[in-house]
Amino acid sequence: MNLKAKIAKTTGKSAYWFLHNVMKGGTSFPGKIAMKIDPNVLSALAKNYETIIVTGTNGKTMTTALIVEALRQKYGDILTNPSGSNMEQGIVTAFLAHKNKKASRKIAVLEVDEANVKMVTELVHPTAFVLTNIFRDQMDRYGEIYTTYEKIVSGIKLAPQAIIIANGDASIFSSVALPNKKVYYGFNLEDRSQTEDLKAPVNTDGVLCPKCDHILYFHQRIYANLGNFFCPNCGYQRPKLTYTVNQIISQSPSSLKFRMGEKEYAINIGGAYNIYNALAAYAVAREFGLSDEEVAQAFAKNKRVFGRQELINYAGKQIDLILVKNPVGLDEVLHMLNTEEDDYSLVALLNANHADGIDTSWIWDGDFESLNRKQIKKIIVGGERSRDMHFRLEVAGFAKDKMITKSDYNGVIAEIKSLPTTKVYILSTYTALLALRKAMAEKKIIKAGM
16 A cells, blocks of 8 residues: 555544544545545555445345345455445445454445446456346436446446346346356246236336347336346347246235245345345355355344335334335335335425436336325325425325425424324435434434434
């Protein structure tokens, strides 16, 4: 490590200590300071690590958390960026914050923003790339899904020695020829109820064949553009899968049981989409030498992570805080809510800042109409674009007298106290989630930081 990098590291670590211990925060600012001194400090910090990059539209944070928990079973301490601060300055902060506890293998598991894969790859020289999915997300930042994938591929091309562990059910991930070793995971459900091949609904993105632009069909479709796809025109089809989910045994908003091969697994979180995240983590764990039993033990320990079905107890309420950021993710969360057996209250927080995506039209693609209106006893609407969300829910059929609008987050928190149900689900965009958590921390409802 040269002198410039050493100064950057020391300054960044000091900034992290102060912000973390005195200000109770600091997920990216210490990295920003260190990079001001040495723009390439990440290269020095990551030099001796086997680095796994996790990227894609949805599921990065949960997949990263599950991979870390699994690898800890065998190798001890694992470096990661648990807050989801997944751009370069946040990743630098993760290295600055790491305490280098005892580990038999130095591994870093990093969630990386899709648009930052190339920049990070240039500095960390990854051992593996984990690709979760690509859906239409923040159009102002990423453009169409093909543009997003090009950003990821431009990074992968810098590391031809790295293994690619990709979702084989996403047709885009096997569409580009790359020299890397490839391992695919996906669903092979034993579903005898489906007897005919399917097309995705007309408003689904990413269902044109990457080779000939014909509409893809599915022998089995899991959700959105994911499933056992094939092109009836040119013969392009899903690649051979190495790791598969074969059965969904049970699901609720707080738990999932499923079978991979001959073994059953359970995770303490809801939503069928999280089975893909668990399958991705399973694939990584197996490629890094873990046994099925070690993976099962890790999954049984999994904890809720920042903003991803994060559980908060407040005023006698069981609050489930869930990040939503695009139509596919929103729809899957709504489907998860439909597995809830009890009555509940709903809080919907909508912002439209740069980190959220400035276009809020995506909320109209979410199937709010599918929710059981009788089951939802009260709704609080908030955030900077609360009027947009209020109107969307009105159109979905929710009565005005069932909805309360609060313009500030302290008002939202106060109103939660008087909700008529014990269970409360908060669906929030990213910056609204940060603001709500900050307000909760100031009231000592949760700890400050992430």
